[in-house]
Amino acid sequence: MTAARKLRSSGNWWTVYGGPLLIGVLSVAGLISALLSEGPGRYFSWLALGAPVALTVWFFARRKRG
Amino acid sequence: MVHTWSSLISTLFLLLLCITGLPLIFHHEIDELLGYDPKPEIAQPGAMKRSIDEIARTALANDPGRVLQYILWDKDEPNTVVAFTNNKVDGDPDAATLRAYDAHTAKPLGSVGGGPMLIFLKLHVDMFAGQPGKLFLGAMGFLFLVAIVSGVVLYWPFTRRLSFGTLRDKSRRIAWFDWHNFLGAVTIAWALVVGATGVINTLAEVMLSQWKANEIADMVKPYAGKPPPVHLASLDTTIERARTTAPGMNISFIAFPGTPFTSSHHFAVFMRGDTPLTSRLLKPVLLDGETGEVSDTRDLPIYLKALLVSQPLHFGDYGGMPLKIIWALLDIMTIVVIVSGLYLWIVKRRKHRSHAIAGQPSPQPSR
Structure with missing residues (x-):
């Protein structure tokens, strides 16, 4: 770990829960949007609920090895 | 402790639910393919x-x-x-x-709706054990929710020194630890919603009998003590009258007198709207079983509305094929969270036993 990264993630509330919270809010918005509207709501739900899957692929691709 | 035990007790059943739930997401397509649709x-x-x-x-x-x-x-x-x-x-x-x-x-x-998907459905809903099986799985679902919430609390001490999305592969245990935390964190809202709506669904029969005992009983008060209808009214007349009573709505289903969805004297015609949301919110019209005359119509109570709206949120069948595929991927990610959690517990136990150290908090990786 670099010094900069260590500093950035030394443990404040936002760095720990910020990411999951944003994804959580996005997921809930996606779950509801498809329920309320058949057109745009549906497209938004694909993006919003696809985000956790996309993020997983993203972080998997750039994970640290060794 | 709460996280460990709520997860451990429910692990096997959650795996069963996640695994049988996976093909059920596509049951419509599979039924079609196998000729059951x-x-x-x-x-x-x-x-x-x-x-x-x-x-x-x-x-x-x-x-x-x-x-x-x-x-x-x-x-x-x-x-x-x-x-x-x-x-x-x-x-x-x-x-x-x-x-x-x-x-x-x-x-x-x-x-x-017969065929292999019915077996998956029965395993998923009540494990072939009827209402007790259903309520048991509801309790397991509740433990799942407890495990998720307690996981949020543990997330702080375990990840506060790591930046979000850190996936290390220093050792097998650390790799699984990171995956458990990461996948748990990104699927949390979805898992809470699918878990909670699943639990609500296990209470469907309880809610239905509550509704019958209160609302329906009240709606059919004038009929109390009357024998069940001998000659049933024409269905077409009955449905036409229900349509007139609920203008702008379409028929979802008609329940015959004496079935769990109505009184022993009445047809209940359940009408639905036509948007994704209102098509779930049914409105019952009760009609005299012998004459087909409208007796009463009322909106469903809030708990049944909650049940009806919670169903699509559990099934994932309301946003086309892409949503079903995403639903399946999130389900698989949840399976990884459950299996990795079990693995981490086993490794921690083995370690504790060999070192004979007690009181160490869960799977803290060495830094």
Whole structure:
């Protein structure tokens, strides 16, 4: 770990829960949007609920090895 | 401790739910493929739909000695009518026969919803153990929710020194630890919603009998003590009157007198709206079983509305095929969270045993 990264993630509330919270809010918005509207709501739900899957692929691709 | 034990107790059952739930996301497609989802014949242009009374007669002739419980119209299959028959009006739901009929020709098209998916469904809903099995799985679902919430609390001490999305592969244990935290964190909202709506669904029968005991009993007060109808009113007349009572709505299903969805004297016609949300929010119209006259209509109580809205949120069947695929991927990610959690617990136990150290908090990786 670099010094900069260590500093950035030394443990404040936002760095720990910020990411999951944003994804959580996005997921809930996606779950509801498809329920309320058949057109745009549906497209938004694909993006919003696809985000956790996309993020997983993203972080998997750039994970640290060794 | 809360996280460890709530997860451990429910682990096996959660795995069962996640694994059987996976094919169930695509049950419509699989049923279609295996021939358990009969399709109507292509109707002649301008062809008239047959009367529902005729379809009801055909259904009874097809299953002699049985009675009709429900007739149902699938929102996405306007040319098919599905008839439920059973050995008696309040017979065991597992004994019901579902057959599809062509709306234009009244021809039987085949049975609905049997085959391998029914086995997955039974395993998922009650493990072939009826209402007790269902409530048990509801309790396991509740433990799942407890595990998720307690996981959020533990997330702080375990990840506060790591930046979000850190996936290390220093050792097998650290790799699984990071995956457990990461996948748990990104699927949390979805898992909470699917878990909570699943738990609500296990209470469907309880809510239905609550509704019958209170609302329905109140709606049919003038009929108290009367014997059940001997000659049933015409279904077409009954449905037409229900339509007039709930203008702008379409029929979802009609429940015959004596079935769990109505009183012993009344037809209940359940009407639905046509947006994704209002098509779930049914409005019952109660009609006299002998005359077909409208007795009463009321909106469903809030708990049944919650149940009906929670169903799509559990099934993931309301946003087209892409949403189903995402649903399946999130389900697989949840399976990884469960399996990695179990693995981390086993490794921690083994370590504790060999070092004989007690009181160490969960799987803290060495830094």
